[in-house]
Amino acid sequence: xxxxxxxxxxxxxxxxxxxxxxxxxxxxxxxxxxxxxxxxxxxxxxxxxxxxxxxxxxxxxxxxxxxxxxxxxxxxxxxxxxxxxxxxxxxxxxxxxxxxxxxxxxxxxxxxxxxxxxxxxxxxxxx
Amino acid sequence: xxxxxxxxxxxxxxxxxxxxxxxxxxxxxxxxxxxxxxxxxxxxxxxxxxxxxxxxxxxxxxxxxxxxxxxxxxxxxxxxxxxxxxxxxxxxxxxxxxxxxxxxxxxxxxxxxxxxxxxxxxxxxxx
Amino acid sequence: xxxxxxxxxxxxxxxxxxxxxxxxxxxxxxxxxxxxxxxxxxxxxxxxxxxxxxxxxxxxxxxxxxxxxxxxxxxxxxxxxxxxxxxxxxxxxxxxxxxxxxxxxxxxxxxxxxxxxxxxxxxxxxx
Amino acid sequence: xxxxxxxxxxxxxxxxxxxxxxxxxxxxxxxxxxxxxxxxxxxxxxxxxxxxxxxxxxxxxxxxxxxxxxxxxxxxxxxxxxxxxxxxxxxxxxxxxxxxxxxxxxxxxxxxxxxxxxxxxxxxxxx
Amino acid sequence: xxxxxxxxxxxxxxxxxxxxxxxxxxxxxxxxxxxxxxxxxxxxxxxxxxxxxxxxxxxxxxxxxxxxxxxxxxxxxxxxxxxxxxxxxxxxxxxxxxxxxxxxxxxxxxxxxxxxxxxxxxxxxxx
Amino acid sequence: xxxxxxxxxxxxxxxxxxxxxxxxxxxxxxxxxxxxxxxxxxxxxxxxxxxxxxxxxxxxxxxxxxxxxxxxxxxxxxxxxxxxxxxxxxxxxxxxxxxxxxxxxxxxxxxxxxxxxxxxxxxxxxx
Numbered sequence: 001x002x003x004x005x006x007x008x009x010x011x012x013x014x015x016x017x018x019x020x021x022x023x024x025x026x027x028x029x030x031x032x033x034x035x036x037x038x039x040x041x042x043x044x045x046x047x048x049x050x051x052x053x054x055x056x057x058x059x060x061x062x063x064x065x066x067x068x069x070x071x072x073x074x075x076x077x078x079x080x081x082x083x084x085x086x087x088x089x090x091x092x093x094x095x096x097x098x099x100x101x102x103x104x105x106x107x108x109x110x111x112x113x114x115x116x117x118x119x120x121x122x123x124x125x126x127x
Numbered sequence: 128x129x130x131x132x133x134x135x136x137x138x139x140x141x142x143x144x145x146x147x148x149x150x151x152x153x154x155x156x157x158x159x160x161x162x163x164x165x166x167x168x169x170x171x172x173x174x175x176x177x178x179x180x181x182x183x184x185x186x187x188x189x190x191x192x193x194x195x196x197x198x199x200x201x202x203x204x205x206x207x208x209x210x211x212x213x214x215x216x217x218x219x220x221x222x223x224x225x226x227x228x229x230x231x232x233x234x235x236x237x238x239x240x241x242x243x244x245x246x247x248x249x250x251x252x253x254x
Numbered sequence: 255x256x257x258x259x260x261x262x263x264x265x266x267x268x269x270x271x272x273x274x275x276x277x278x279x280x281x282x283x284x285x286x287x288x289x290x291x292x293x294x295x296x297x298x299x300x301x302x303x304x305x306x307x308x309x310x311x312x313x314x315x316x317x318x319x320x321x322x323x324x325x326x327x328x329x330x331x332x333x334x335x336x337x338x339x340x341x342x343x344x345x346x347x348x349x350x351x352x353x354x355x356x357x358x359x360x361x362x363x364x365x366x367x368x369x370x371x372x373x374x375x376x377x378x379x380x381x
Numbered sequence: 382x383x384x385x386x387x388x389x390x391x392x393x394x395x396x397x398x399x400x401x402x403x404x405x406x407x408x409x410x411x412x413x414x415x416x417x418x419x420x421x422x423x424x425x426x427x428x429x430x431x432x433x434x435x436x437x438x439x440x441x442x443x444x445x446x447x448x449x450x451x452x453x454x455x456x457x458x459x460x461x462x463x464x465x466x467x468x469x470x471x472x473x474x475x476x477x478x479x480x481x482x483x484x485x486x487x488x489x490x491x492x493x494x495x496x497x498x499x500x501x502x503x504x505x506x507x508x
Numbered sequence: 509x510x511x512x513x514x515x516x517x518x519x520x521x522x523x524x525x526x527x528x529x530x531x532x533x534x535x536x537x538x539x540x541x542x543x544x545x546x547x548x549x550x551x552x553x554x555x556x557x558x559x560x561x562x563x564x565x566x567x568x569x570x571x572x573x574x575x576x577x578x579x580x581x582x583x584x585x586x587x588x589x590x591x592x593x594x595x596x597x598x599x600x601x602x603x604x605x606x607x608x609x610x611x612x613x614x615x616x617x618x619x620x621x622x623x624x625x626x627x628x629x630x631x632x633x634x635x
Numbered sequence: 636x637x638x639x640x641x642x643x644x645x646x647x648x649x650x651x652x653x654x655x656x657x658x659x660x661x662x663x664x665x666x667x668x669x670x671x672x673x674x675x676x677x678x679x680x681x682x683x684x685x686x687x688x689x690x691x692x693x694x695x696x697x698x699x700x701x702x703x704x705x706x707x708x709x710x711x712x713x714x715x716x717x718x719x720x721x722x723x724x725x726x727x728x729x730x731x732x733x734x735x736x737x738x739x740x741x742x743x744x745x746x747x748x749x750x751x752x753x754x755x756x757x758x759x760x761x762x
Contacts, residue, residue, distance in 0.1 A: 001638050030495050033476060033502065036687075037491055040483050044679045045230045052226065052671075054219040059186055063193045063224050064231070070197035071232055072326065072453065073489035092181040095287060097190050099179065102294050103172045104191070105198055106614040108327035110291055114284050121287065130255050157622050160603060160629065163306075164618055167610050171298045179290075199580065199707065200616035222668060229675050233487040235708035237672055241665050248668065299611045306607065308600035313567055317605050318612070320571045324578035325613055326453065346562040349414060351571050353560065356421050357553045358572070359579055360741040362454035364418055368411050375414065384509050417560075425552045426738045433544075433734065435727040440694055444701045444732050445739070451705035452740055473689040478698050480687065484680045485699070486706055538749050541730060541756065545745055548737050580707065581743035 003043060010047025017046075017083050057087040065097050069113040070105050077113060081120040091121055130170060137174025144173075144184075144210050184214040192224050196240040197232050204240060208247040218248055257297060264301025271300075271337050311341040320351050323367040324359050331367060335374040345375055384424060391428025398427075398464050438468040446478050450494040451486050458494060462501040472502055511551060518555025525554075525591050565595040573605050577621040578613050585621060589628040599629055638678060645682025652681075652692075652718050692722040700732050704748040705740050712748060716755040726756055 015023050027038050055063070061084035068077040084094060094117055102110035142150050154165050182190070188211035195204040211221060221244055229237035269277050281292050309317070315338035322331040338348060348371055356364035396404050408419050436444070442465035449458040465475060475498055483491035523531050535546050563571070569592035576585040592602060602625055610618035650658050662673050690698070696719035703712040719729060729752055737745035 003636050003638055003641060006638060030499055033472060033499050034495050036476065036480055037483055037488075037495055040480070040491075040679070040683075041488060044675070045488060048675075049223075049226045049230050052223050054217070054223040055189070059189065060223075060227065062182070062186065063189055063227060066190045066193040067197040067228065067231055068489065070194040071487070071489070073493070075493065076231070076489035090181070091287060095290065096176075096179050096181040096187075099176045099290055099294070100187065100190060101194065102291055103176050104194055104200075104203070104614045104616060106325070106612045106617075107291075107295060107299060108322065108325070108330035108612060109614075110294075112327070112329065114288050114291055118284055118287050128257050130257055130260060133257060157626055160599060160626050161622050163603065163607055164610055164615075164622055167298070167302075167607070167618075168615060171294070172615060175294075195616065198614070198616070200620075202620065203616035218668060222671065226671055226675070229672055231487045231489060233485045233490075233706070234672075234676060234680060235485060235703065235706070235711040236487075237675075239708070239710065241669050241672055245665055245668050303604075303607045303611050306604050308598070308604040309570070313570065314604075314608065316563070316567065316571055317574045317608060320574040321578040321609065321612055324575040327612075330612070344562070345414060349417065350557075350560050350562040350568075353417055353421070353557045354568065354571060355575065356418055357557050358575055358584070358741045358743060360452070360739045360744075361418075361422060361426060362449065362452070362457035362739060363741075364421075366454070366456065368415050368418055372411055372414050382511050384511055384514060387511060421552070421556075425548070429548075430731075430734045430738050433731050435725070435731040436697070440697065441731075441735065443690070443694065443698055444735060447698045447701040448705040448736065448739055451702040457739070471689070477684075477687050477689040477695075480684045481695065481698060482702065484684050485702055485708075485711070538753055541726060541753050542749050544730065544734055545737055545742075545749055548734070548745075549742060553742060576743065579741070579743070581747070583747065584743035 006047035007039060007043035008047075009051065010042040010045065013050055014042060014046045017086060018079070022082075058084070058089050058093075061087045061089055062093060062097050065094060065113075066101065069098065069101050069109060072109065072112075074112060074116060078116050078120060081117055085120065094121070133174035134166060134170035135174075136178065137169040137172065140177055141169060141173045144213060145206070149209075185211070185216050185220075188214045188216055189220060189224050192221060192240075193228065196225065196228050196236060199236065199239075201239060201243060205243050205247060208244055212247065221248070260301035261293060261297035262301075263305065264296040264299065267304055268296060268300045271340060272333065276336075312338070312343050312347075315341045315343050316347060316351050319348060319367075320355065323352065323355050323363060326363065326366075328366060328370060332370050332374060335371055339374065348375070387428035388420060388424035389428075390432065391423040391426065394431055395423060395427045398467060399460070403463075439465070439470050439474075442468045442470050443474060443478050446475060446494075447482065450479065450482050450490060453490065453493075455493060455497060459497050459501060462498055466501065475502070514555035515547060515551035516555075517559065518550040518553065521558055522550060522554045525558075525594060526587065530590075566592070566597050566601075569595045569597055570601060570605050573602060573621075574609065577606065577609050577617060580617065580620075582620060582624060586624050586628060589625055593628065602629070641682035642674060642678035643682075644686065645677040645680065648685055649677060649681045652685075652721060653714065657717075693719070693724050693728075696722045696724055697728060697732050700729060700748075701736065704733065704736050704744060707744065707747075709747060709751060713751050713755060716752055720755065729756070 027034070030037065050060070061080060064080040065077065065084060068080055081094070098110055098113050098117060101113060154161070157164065188207060191207040192204065192211060195207055208221065225237055225240050225244060228240060281288070284291065315334060318334040319331065319338060322334055335348065352364055352367050352371060355367060408415070411418065431441070442461060445461040446458065446465060449461055462475065479491055479494050479498060482494060535542070538545065569588060572588040573585065573592060576588055589602070606618055606621050606625060609621060662669070665672065696715060699715040700712065700719060703715055716729070733745055733748050733752060736748055
């Protein structure tokens with residue numbers, strides 16, 4: 001397969017997962033400087049790895065949530081929480097991932113991830 | 128529920144997941160000094176969090192693999208790779224988690240996780 | 255002991271340490287979704303581990319500051335800096351922890367922790 | 382050499398690298414509490430380690446960018462991106478460091494570093 | 509104060525804390541290449557930061573254990589566990605630090621730290 | 636360009652950098668299971684990112700050493716220390732990277748990196 005093809009099918013998948021507007025905004029924010037990174041994301045991440053099909057999309061989303069929360073990447077965690085909602089994950093499933101996180105990466109990681117999840121999942125925040 | 132009950136059902140689950148011998152060995156290795164930690168593991172991790180049922184055991188195992196590999200805990204990664212095999216995860220599914228890891232946590236994390244996975248999954252290592 | 259009792263005495267300890275308002279705000283912010291995590295925090299962290307008494311509260315606070323700064327959890331570092339003040343730690347003691355941090359986790363970790371400490375300890379910030 | 386001399390030549394180097402205003406602001410922000418940390422930075426980091434001359438300043442800047450991005454210190458990454466510009470690093474060189482980061486520390490680390498680099502390097506951000 | 513004096517008093521403190529043989533072995537293992545790093549350790553860490561006296565040595569040891577365990581430095585954790593024993597910390601105090609670690613950095617960090625602590629504290633390991 | 640071409644030129648570059656035997660051994664160790672990861676390494680890392688030419692190979696090696704030491708990947712640090720020697724980096728240059736590491740990531744990271752560097756650079760270890 002040609003690398004350009006890999007890139008194009010990756011970009012298409014990415015747009016399907018997150019919406020045209022969100023993807024355009026992320027790509028635009030990094031301008032010229034970010035083009036080679038966007039190529040990595042489109043061609044190699046979404047064109048290759050996300051094209052594999054051993055796991056259903058919802059399971060991949062839960063795996064990504066676990067990975068991004070454990071590695072302390074809050075922006076990416078937010079993106080993949082949004083992807084999880086789109087891929088049909090229920091709040092209870094996401095919650096269970098974040099409770100495993102509390103026990104295996106500690107309470108502060110779980111606190112941070114909960115704050116983002118509550119924001120993405122849209123529950124009213126009452127104090 | 129009584130805390131002792133929580134502990135006992137947790138220990139039972141842990142033994143079901145990893146086998147009596149492996150659990151006894153892990154508990155014994157830390158002796159008296161490790162008793163309060165073992166209580167945390169048995170009562171709170173396995174008695175409470177692992178008792179939740181929003182996710183099937185195989186999905187939990189994949190989530191744990193993602194989390195332990197992303198947080199760079201090789202010993203715990205090995206334990207949960209063994210649990211994944213027991214919970215019926217196929218090699219292709221584990222591989223897909225570790226390829227997402229390569230893209231989102233970097234090649235060195237994926238290399239390390241692959242070495243452990245190859246060892247646990249029992250593929251002959253030929254050079 | 256019943257798990258509910260463990261929870262209640264933990265919540266009481268937490269309120270004693272951080273004040274009713276701060277605890278209510280933290281619990282409220284995560285709503286329904288955060289209830290199981292709050293149970294972990296109240297029952298297992300504050301009801302069990304913080305109930306142990308081998309270390310005086312001020313020493314526990316210094317240990318927590320070291321741990322949260324080393325693990326790069328700025329929000330939790332702030333909470334435990336506030337707890338340290340309440341537990342009677344002097345600024346010189348906190349400073350010494352953060353200078354060990356500079357040598358053993360590097361200058362950027364110490365810079366970040368100093369920014370939060372200066373904010374919590376209330377020194378006027380003059381440029 | 383006297384420690385005070387080490388400090389003074391370090392502070393001079395730091396001012397040469399980042400400008401008087403930026404250094405004064407950083408020192409002032411941490412006030413009395415931050416004095417011993419500033420001594421570490423001036424005397425030991427800039428007075429000793431940065432005084433070594435096996436590597437040209439531009440190479441040191443690229444090394445620092447790699448180190449701060451890999452260790453997830455966004456504030457320090459920004460400071461050393463500014464230092465890199467001052468030391469004559471070209472955007473293409475910084476970009477290449479951040480693309481190695483994408484492959485070896487993962488896409489989220491590279492995304493975060495790109496956002497800061499685009500901001501420091503002054504490219505207009507169009508969405 | 510002269511930097512050489514800072515170095516010499518630091519080396520003396522280090523030898524007092526860990527014994528002549530252990531320090532000589534650590535210095536020797538890194539040879540010529542390691543001399544500037546040993547200077548940092550002797551002069552800046554032990555000559556300056558460890559010379560401060562706001563915290564008693566036993567508290568510093570507990571803080572160091574928390575920091576090294578949270579930052580996943582097993583070799584340094586071992587060194588400071590040995591220092592803690594020398595500084596008079598009791599096993600119960602170390603245990604309490606490691607139980608806070610379990611809750612705030614997760615079970616795998618605590619497991620790893622327990623393995624090293626059991627080894628240093630000399631409890632017979634029975635399976 | 637075809638993805639297979641990207642892969643082949645990447646594999647060639649990798650063999651040039653580390654030698655046929657070392658590359659074959661690394662590929663063989665992960666067997667069938669590791670094939671997709673090896674594709675990522677060959678095609679995307681060495682076929683694309685390492686093919687860029689804004690930085691000379693020796694500078695890339697120093698950047699990789701900084702990155703792998705800061706991210707605590709000892710196996711990959713060893714590989715890139717070997718690559719650095721092959722790319723003509725002098726011991727003094729590597730040493731200066733590791734001294735920056737001591738100040739900006741802390742003494743334990745620098746200790747670990749020094750141990751590996753001394754081993755790769757082949758200095759006799761005398762105690």
